Amino acid sequence: MKTLLEILNLKRLSGILFYTSIISFIIAFNFSDNPPAGGWQQQFLPFMNNRPLSDITFVDSLTGFGITGDHTANVTNYVIKTTNGGDNWFVVDSIYQDLTKVNFINTNTGFVCGGLNQIGGYLTKTTDSGLNWNVLSTPFGGSFQDMFVLSEDTLWVTSPVGGGFGGLYRTINGGVSWIRQDDRVVNKIYMLNGLIGFISLSDVSYLAKTTNGGFNWTIIPNEIGYFDIFFSDSLTGWKAFANMRKTTDGGLTWQEQTLPVTSTVSMKKFSNVNSDTIWGVGGYKFYSGHGTRGIIYKTTNGGAVWGYQLPDTSFNIPQFYYSDFINAKIGWSYNIYTGVHTVNGGDTVTIYSGISNNSVNISDVFSLYQNYPNPFNPVTTIEYEISSKGFINLSVYNIQGKKQTELVNKIQNTGNYKVNLNGSDLPTGVYFYTMFVNGNRIQTKKMMLVK
Known part of the structure; x- marks a missing residue:
């Protein structure tokens, strides 16, 4: 039987040989930015009384925040934080409220919104990276479903309740006072700048645009709302509602983009690195012996051609719901309890060619x-x-x-x-x-x- 000292020495020697050999292998095969084990690593959220993730965002390659919530009353939800790129998470706040959206404008300053219809809207702010949170004034009822933060002072919140308290609200003084800009059932809000923006109305039934900061909204004919939306400039934008659509005229008309054909073709969330590179999630594929596995969409030409990646069939992740990339190579995709992370753009992308709404030709x-x-x-x-x-x-x-x-x-x-x-x-x-x-x-x- 080996002594403890012998075992420790063997482990130390094995570790040295392991990392030396890894370096030799990488050099020999020229894997300078593509590690041999594949480009995705699975990550896990902490146990939070089985509360599901409802939103996630990353400020940089190390710092990220997430929230839990599923519109259930009488439960505690959590704000969580990572400082090592998602390898470990810890709770920074717990709230007896449903949480729906988290948004940080820099490493220190961020907002979380939510609430319950029985209690009212909830909005909180931190200026020290989550160490302390201050609840902001919200002098109106109804829960908040979405939020868009333009600056520390200017932000919008949506309430899908309708009637007396629902609609769209804006503050320009950090929540000291609010202006009700729309009294319809507003689900989603996105602002390109202080003037141009879009809302999704009546459970995603309608899409409306503003050009004066939200004081007036114009319904775009024959166009539904969105789960996610982004504009790279005043003319070019994308929106996801199961399919993926793009506009080049400021949202007046939209054209559907062809996603890769898998078991289920669906775009729920996407993350624009720039006007060319976009990552998205929502679809999945069935693999014999493994079951359903979530896929990650990617385009490098603004959506003219989409491909997809499967991080690893051994990762038991049936579908991804959230995606956030800080550049073309570093990003995360999560479902409600676990996710994956890449620092090198993931694995080899499966490319599909043939851009048509009626057919997709698969090549190579x-x-x-x-x-x-x-x-x-x-x-x-x-x-x-x-x-x-x-x-x-x-x-x-x-x-x-x-x-x-x-x-x-x-x-x-x-x-x-x-x-x-x-x-x-x-x-x-x-x-x-x-x-x-x-x-x-x-x-x-x-x-x-x-x-």
Whole structure:
């Protein structure tokens, strides 16, 4: 039996060898911004009495805030914060209110809104990054469903109750006083600047636009509202309501964009990095042996062509509801209890071509999935998908980057494939498997053999 000192020394030596070998492997395969284990890492929210996430936002690559709520009365909800990019979360406030929206204008200053119809609207503000919260004056009833913060002083809140207290409210002095700008059932509010903005009315039945800061709203004919909306300038914008639509004339007319065909095609939330790169969530795909898995949409040309990524079939995330990217490579996608994070733009994007509202032509789609089981001993299964005929090579490498075996090395037709790796002759350790198509590396994933 080994002594404790021997075990600790072995672990220390193994750790040194592991990280040295990782660096050697990255250099050998030129993975400078694409780690071999894939570009997505799963993250978990803290246990908060099973309260579901209702909104999430990130200020920078490290600092983010989330809130819980589901319109249930007589329960406590939470404001949570991360300071390490979502790897760990902690509670910064707990409120006996339903929470619906969180918005930070910088690392220190942020707002949270919500409320219950039985109690009234709720709006709170922090100026020290969540350490302290001050409840703002809201001299009207009805819960708040949405909020848009233009500055520390100017913001709007919506109340979908209708009647005496519902509508749209604006403050220009940080909540000291409010002006009711619309008395209809307003669900969503978005402002491009202090003058131009859009609201979603009557449970997303209508879309309206203002050009004078919200004092007057014009219904846009033959156009429904939105779950999410963003404008890159006064003319160009996108909105999501199951499908994805784009305008180039300031919202007067909208054209539907073609999303990739999966088990369910749906856009709920999206995050614009710029006018070209957009990430979105809402759709999912069914995978044999894994069930439903959420996918993440991506475009790099303003939506002319959309692709999607599947972070990892071993991540049991049936669908994503929230997405927030701070640049083209760093971002997060979450459902109500867990999510994924990338610092390098995720995995290889599956590209779909053929821009038409009636048909979608699929071209050059190659996907490599996580092996299962993982860790394994001694047999594991690897699945991959190809949509056009090509020369496929699937090889396994050790931690030093030396090829151990070729699982596939031949021309294959369109289809889904499975191949087994038997590690009986391999020692315990970390391995990588890489898929090449016609000599081009598609993707690499990590697996672990434990005997």
